[in-house]
């Protein structure tokens with residue numbers, strides 16, 4: 240996601256200027272559009288469904304159908320998130336993650352669809368409902384935190400409650416308590432420039448939580464940290480998010496952040512949801528090339544008949560599962576063996592391939608291969624001694640093989 244917008248300093252929920260374009264609208268209107276479920280976001284919003292009459296308290300959590308037109312790009316994403324759940328929006332550059340987050344925060348208006356939180360409609364263009372960002376119960380943590388540089392950590396955190404009408408000492412007491420819980424009591428009077436990246440992130444989290452938001456939005460929460468700090472901060476952020484009882488949505492293009500921090504992933508490509516599920520489900524059953532690469536699997540799509548899946552006109556992979564109809568077959572690069580001569584074993588799928596790239600990772604090599612003739616492109620992981628023994632280099636023609644038992648087939 241591409242950085243915070245300085246014009247939106249401190250985000251919503253803190254009461255700071257959000258550059259809201261529209262005036263506030265009464266938030267008492269409850270939801271129409273009852274049809275929004277956790278589906279894959281395709282298709283038009285049916286819009287004028289029966290009013291569910293839900294008020295705050297009923298219909299808890301986030302229910303959104305975000306349709307946003309930006310030039311040639313259209314975002315069309317449905318999200319349904321329960322209180323206490325942490326959802327990660329994951330996707331490649333330009334997929335629409337930032338646009339989704341800005342739409343949830345109210346910083347980018349919806350073209351169509353709706354946004355409902357705990358039964359309250361925050362936005363629904365069809366009904367001309369649009370609550371101003373600063374009046375939404377939403378806290379945002381921007382990628383670069385956007386702390387006020389001239390205020391201490393304490394005053395940064397106290398700012399939101401002050402804007403929501405708390406007295407000075409009440410706001411500061413609340414801020415001190417939050418900073419204490421974040422392990423930052425000793426830094427309460429430090430200015431942001433004297434904080435480490437991890438400390439600044441905790442201040443930003445405390446600031447976002449200070450107004451008791453019902454929706455917490457995190458934009459690439461670990462992107463500003465160096466690799467050394469990321470590990471600790473990731474684990475710590477996970478603890479804080481696990482303790483948060485309302486809805487949390489984070490956007491990231493880092494699969495590790497998404498898998499560690501979130502209960503559920505929604506993968507967005509080209510403005511639509513291509514897959515969603517728990518990290519384990521997604522890692523086991525990727526449904527697009529982007530996701531397969533993320534989770535480090537070779538993935539092919541074909542037509543299954545029994546143990547065989549036809550993945551090319553002349554190419555059949557034998558797997559361990561029996562299936563019929565459209566299917567995916569996946570296997571990890573570590574399951575691939577490379578040979579100079581055709582392997583003998585019939586328990587193996589084998590085909591000819593040519594090495595197109597080699598990268599070393601510690602004692603391992605990740606080798607990219609293009610299929611020769613009708614063979615499949617693939618990635619293989621080999622140890623350095625194996626690479627030396629086979630005398631592998633870019634352009635080398637080899638046989639690639641994978642045991643049937645190490646492939647995994649599932650319905651497409």
Ligand SMILES: Nc1ncnc2c1ncn2[C@@H]1O[C@H](COP(=O)(O)OP(=O)(O)OP(=O)(O)O)[C@@H](O)[C@H]1O
Nearest residue numbers: 240241309310312331332333334335336337338492
């Ligand atoms: N202000 C704008 N006007 C027109 N198109 C825009 C605008 N902002 C973004 N877009 C387009 O919207 C699409 C989605 O962008 P978005 O920033 O939401 O993607 P992203 O998933 O957050 O990507 P990244 O990880 O690179 O930040 C892109 O095709 C982008 O070019």
